[in-house]
Amino acid sequence: MNPCWGAPSAPYAHQPPLTLAIAPPATLSTRSLNAAHRRANRDPAWARWLLTGVALVFLAFFLVLPLLSVFVQAFAKGGAYFLAAVREPDALASIRLTLLTVAISVPANVAFGIAAAWTITKFRFPGKSLLTTLIDLPFAVSPVISGLIYVLVFGAQGWFGPWLIEHNVRVIFAVPGIILATTFVTFPFVARELIPLMQAQGTDEEYSAVTLGASGWQTFWRVTLPNIRWGLLYGVILCNARAMGEFGAVSVVSGHIRGETNTMPLHVEILYNEYNIAGAFAVASLLALLAIATLVLKSAVEWRQRGTA
Numbered sequence: 001m002n003p004c005w006g007a008p009s010a011p012y013a014h015q016p017p018l019t020l021a022i023a024p025p026a027t028l029s030t031r032s033l034n035a036a037h038r039r040a041n042r043d044p045a046w047a048r049w050l051l052t053g054v055a056l057v058f059l060a061f062f063l064v065l066p067l068l069s070v071f072v073q074a075f076a077k078g079g080a081y082f083l084a085a086v087r088e089p090d091a092l093a094s095i096r097l098t099l100l101t102v103a104i105s106v107p108a109n110v111a112f113g114i115a116a117a118w119t120i121t122k123f124r125f126p127g128k129s130l131l132t133t134l135i136d137l138p139f140a141v142s143p144v145i146s147g148l149i150y151v152l153v154f155g156a157q158g159w160f161g162p163w164l165i166e167h168n169v170r171v172i173f174a175v176p177g178i179i180l181a182t183t184f185v186t187f188p189f190v191a192r193e194l195i196p197l198m199q200a201q202g203t204d205e206e207y208s209a210v211t212l213g214a215s216g217w218q219t220f221w222r223v224t225l226p227n228i229r230w231g232l233l234y235g236v237i238l239c240n241a242r243a244m245g246e247f248g249a250v251s252v253v254s255g256h257i258r259g260e261t262n263t264m265p266l267h268v269e270i271l272y273n274e275y276n277i278a279g280a281f282a283v284a285s286l287l288a289l290l291a292i293a294t295l296v297l298k299s300a301v302e303w304r305q306r307g308t309a
Helices: 030-041 045-074 079-087 089-122 128-135 143-154 161-166 175-186 188-201 204-211 216-245 248-254 264-273 277-308
Strands: none
Touching: 045 277, 079 089, 079 277, 089 128, 089 175, 089 188, 089 216, 089 264, 089 277, 128 188, 143 175, 143 248, 175 216, 175 248, 188 216, 204 216, 216 277, 248 264, 264 277
16 A cells, blocks of 8 residues: 555556647638638529519519509599599598697607616516516507407496596597507507617616716716617607508597598598599508608618618
8 A cells, every 4th residue: 555645556656647638729711711601601593583583573562563553543533633632621631630640649659668668678676577568468459459448448338438428528439539549559669669779788878877976867868868769760660650550449439530530541441432442542642652751761760770880
């Protein structure tokens, strides 16, 4: 037995210590990596042309041709008839009501979206996951059901219906009901644009601003808002587009009172049902122009956002 604890035994006393030889990892030059990347992402020419052709054909049949047909039908009876259909009192009333609804519902959704995104991304509280789920509720519920909810709450036979009738307050089949229904179906757009953006940005800048003595409003206006401005504008554009074109929920709560509670989509439906095809497409062309302007503004915001990233 070896008297020295821990000393090597006799058979191994004169052997050199073992060493592990680790070979350096094989390195690839930048040129080789770029060439491999190009080979991995290079598709055959026939595949590129086939996919491009399928996409173009799909866009032509399902987007371009229907959009062109709207303008062709709008001017089928000439420019004078188009102007007369647009200047008709009921058409002007529908345009004013649509703009009024957008002017109220979009700012309300902006305020809610900022508050909800700030609350979800900056604080921890019980029910946070429930709030996040409820924000997506209008995406899961049919717009018709959304309108029916307000009828059951504010209608003549609803929860608050007798009280409203007693105090001569009209919600359903009036402008307030249209604004409520439009706000409900559009309120996720701003919040859903801001929540992932603010989660990715974190809270370090806000903490730094507060540490340096900034108040809550100063932190919001000078730190948070500049960081989310493009996402906020993108959400506003999407919310505005949905508010202008909403049909299902508004159709339930409006009552279809001509010249009073008909928005532009509802007025188009009435004209079409009356076989006034040119007049219906004339008003529809205005909606199409608003949609095109919204898409152009959306593309400009995306381009600007990529340029400042």
